[in-house]
Amino acid sequence: MALVTIKRNSPQHIAVRVLGVLLVVIAVLWVPTKMTTGNIDSMTNALALVIAASALNLVIGYTGLISIGHSAFFGIGSYATGVLVSKYGWGHGWSMIFGALLAFVFGFIVALPALRIKGIYLALVTLAVAVLFPTMMKWPKLEWLTNGARGISGIRYEELPSLPFLGELKGRDDRTVFFYWYAIMLVIITVLVCRGIVKSRMGRALIAIRDNEIGAEVMGVNLATTKTLVFGVSAALTSLAGSLSVARTGVVTADGANLTLIGSIVFLVVMVVGGAATITGPIIGALVYVWVDNYTRTASASGEGLIGWLFDWSAVSPASIILSVALIVLMFVAPDGVFGLVRRLARRVVVIK
Amino acid sequence: MDLLKVDGVTVEFGGIVALSGLTFNVQQGDICGLIGPNGAGKTTVFNVLSRIYEPTQGSVTFDGVDLLGVEAHDIAKLGIGRTFQNLALFPSMSLLENVMVGAHSKGRVGFVRAITRFGVRREDRQLRETSMALLEAFGLAQLAAHPAAGLPFGTLKRVEIARALAAKPKFVLLDEPASGLTHSEVDELADTLVRVRSEFNLTMLLVEHHMSMVMKVSDKIVVMEFGRKIAEGTPAEVRDNPEVIRAYLGTDA
Ligand SMILES: Nc1ncnc2c1ncn2[C@@H]1O[C@H](COP(=O)(O)OP(=O)(O)OP(=O)(O)O)[C@@H](O)[C@H]1O
Ligand SMILES: [Mg+2]
Numbered sequence: 001m002a003l004v005t006i007k008r009n010s011p012q013h014i015a016v017r018v019l020g021v022l023l024v025v026i027a028v029l030w031v032p033t034k035m036t037t038g039n040i041d042s043m044t045n046a047l048a049l050v051i052a053a054s055a056l057n058l059v060i061g062y063t064g065l066i067s068i069g070h071s072a073f074f075g076i077g078s079y080a081t082g083v084l085v086s087k088y089g090w091g092h093g094w095s096m097i098f099g100a101l102l103a104f105v106f107g108f109i110v111a112l113p114a115l116r117i118k119g120i121y122l123a124l125v126t127l128a129v130a131v132l133f134p135t136m137m138k139w140p141k142l143e144w145l146t147n148g149a150r151g152i153s154g155i156r157y158e159e160l161p162s163l164p165f166l167g168e169l170k171g172r173d174d175r176t177v178f179f180y181w182y183a184i185m186l187v188i189i190t191v192l193v194c195r196g197i198v199k200s201r202m203g204r205a206l207i208a209i210r211d212n213e214i215g216a217e218v219m220g221v222n223l224a225t226t227k228t229l230v231f232g233v234s235a236a237l238t239s240l241a242g243s244l245s246v247a248r249t250g251v252v253t254a255d256g257a258n259l260t261l262i263g264s265i266v267f268l269v270v271m272v273v274g275g276a277a278t279i280t281g282p283i284i285g286a287l288v289y290v291w292v293d294n295y296t297r298t299a300s301a302s303g304e305g306l307i308g309w310l311f312d313w314s315a316v317s318p319a320s321i322i323l324s325v326a327l328i329v330l331m332f333v334a335p336d337g338v339f340g341l342v343r344r345l346a347r348r349v350v351v352i353k
Numbered sequence: 354m355d356l357l358k359v360d361g362v363t364v365e366f367g368g369i370v371a372l373s374g375l376t377f378n379v380q381q382g383d384i385c386g387l388i389g390p391n392g393a394g395k396t397t398v399f400n401v402l403s404r405i406y407e408p409t410q411g412s413v414t415f416d417g418v419d420l421l422g423v424e425a426h427d428i429a430k431l432g433i434g435r436t437f438q439n440l441a442l443f444p445s446m447s448l449l450e451n452v453m454v455g456a457h458s459k460g461r462v463g464f465v466r467a468i469t470r471f472g473v474r475r476e477d478r479q480l481r482e483t484s485m486a487l488l489e490a491f492g493l494a495q496l497a498a499h500p501a502a503g504l505p506f507g508t509l510k511r512v513e514i515a516r517a518l519a520a521k522p523k524f525v526l527l528d529e530p531a532s533g534l535t536h537s538e539v540d541e542l543a544d545t546l547v548r549v550r551s552e553f554n555l556t557m558l559l560v561e562h563h564m565s566m567v568m569k570v571s572d573k574i575v576v577m578e579f580g581r582k583i584a585e586g587t588p589a590e591v592r593d594n595p596e597v598i599r600a601y602l603g604t605d606a
Contacts, residue, residue, distance in 0.1 A: 193468050196468040197468060199467075200473045200477070201460040201461075201462040201467070201473075201476065201477075201480075202467045203467065204450055204453060204454050207445065207450075208443050208454045208457075211443035211444055212442065212443055212444075214441050215437070216443075216454070216457075217425050218403050218425070218428065218435060218441065219429055219455055219457045219458065219520070220426050220427070220457040220458030220520065221426060222426045223426065233464065
């Protein structure tokens with residue numbers, strides 16, 4: 001039994017929610033004002049993962065369609081921004097919108113097999129997409145567009161529009177702080193889109209498809225349009241993360257981690273570790289991922305402590321190894337992820353009725 | 354007036370003939386019982402009517418519409434609801450949400466409106482009220498927030514009926530709604546079905562192995578065996594039909 005019971009929409013409930021929002025706002029403002037430049041950059045990186053994992057959550061977490069091809073949609077956004085900004089002089093915003101539209105179309109097409117096949121077979125099709133994408137980008141026949149294996153670098157970034165209340169925050173490092181806010185804006189868009197879909201007739205239809213496809217269809221859910229559209233929306237959101245990352249680093253190569261199969265796996269791990277089929281889960285998952293990534297990277301580089309002893313041989317960050325092990329453990333103790341675990345523990349103290 | 358006309362419908366699975374030339378009609382406003390021994394093809398009839406199985410021959414007309422030209426997800430829009438013999442609920446959703454999905458075909462909010470939140474709250478509020486009223490009618494209101502997973506089979510059978518009624522159908526197909534219920538609950542269900550029929554102005558096709566219940570509520574009964582119709586008539590006629598007695602009690606009876 002819970003210690004405290006709060007009625008839904010009672011003053012207490014509203015107070016708790018206002019407090020929650022306030023804490024998030026404080027945290028969001030705290031990062032660019034108080035953190036070091038390097039840490040702000042890590043946060044922006046985490047925010048890109050929030051976008052990709054939230055988008056993937058729509059497809060896997062809510063609809064139950066397995067995709068390990070989302071790195072390709074990340075790549076579409078990356079290349080759209082890279083090519084259009086550096087070669088055709090587009091602004092970042094427009095390149096991002098173009099990338100999202102392109103990714104939507106591709107997502108729609110990739111989902112077509114999902115109308116006939118499921119589970120492991122769909123996973124294999126999306127796996128093929130993930131493997132094909134970097135190869136395509138390195139294809140000599142496309143070199144005029146993609147620069148082949150060299151990739152595109154030196155992509156300029158636009159100045160932060162000089163909004164009065166941001167002037168103060170720009171203080172230390174324009175570029176880093178700019179992209180942090182850029183990322184926050186895109187995260188807000190992503191969360192609003194995901195939340196909007198989930199808390200509606202369409203969101204219930206997605207879960208219905210996941211839980212019982214025949215049941216959903218008999219209730220009138222059009223499986224074909226629902227699956228293809230949610231895949232398209234998810235792909236478009238994922239491409240935003242790609243555009244953001246390219247804007248931040250100024251570089252895009254076909255072998256960039258998030259553009260290859262590794263990226264798909266990272267999005268998946270972030271989603272599952274945080275908590276699938278929740279809005280908050282991917283946000284927590286991404287923060288955990290980037291924190292573990294940074295922590296282990298420094299620890300293994302310095303060779304100190306347990307992490308250092310374990311991983312000093314590893315050239316890359318051992319985060320993916322650690323998180324993979326964490327994932328296995330988590331599947332036993334909390335299949336609903338970190339957020340699910342926290343929520344279950346919180347319900348022992350407070351229940352909202 | 355005949356609401357449903359099934360004419361010469363044949364369904365085959367590889368070599369197995371699940372339905373062979375099945376023909377029967379259901380009158381508007383009737384409760385039509387559909388009975389027969391295990392494997393007779395009753396559930397197959399339901400799956401033909403909800404466009405899950407494609408017949409190799411025959412035609413089905415519902416309310417003047419050629420049903421075989423309609424896609425499975427548009428069946429609900431025509432006014433046909435159904436329940437499933439082995440349940441097709443959404444286990445992770447609450448009972449309330451399950452019933453809300455039942456009204457999917459009546460809803461208007463698509464992806465664009467969901468994302469822009471245009472009219473979403475209003476649709477959800479109305480839907481929540483009507484769904485809650487349905488749960489109440491089936492004595493499930495206190496379980497509204499409970500996920501469907503983990504509830505007893507008999508309870509879930511009732512949730513399925515509530516869900517099937519959520520879209521305000523003209524015609525409902527009930528596949529063994531009384532399975533998993535105790536004797537008194539079966540009686541209660543029979544009363545509920547008769548009440549719901551007049552309240553919602555429904556026509557029903559009822560598959561059930563509880564003979565006393567079928568005999569009590571049905572206006573007409575169709576009896577099947579091996580994918581064919583072997584008898585048809587009022588409960589009294591069917592009960593005394595030697596073919597039916599033979600099918601149920603074996604060859605010597
Ligand atoms: N999808 C399928 N694939 C192959 N055979 C099937 C399929 N569905 C039904 N059958 C076969 O068709 C016949 C009729 O099955 P059906 O489920 O319609 O019977 P039923 O009258 O509902 O029986 P019960 O009273 O046991 O529910 C059976 O022989 C069954 O094995
Ligand atoms: Mg059956």
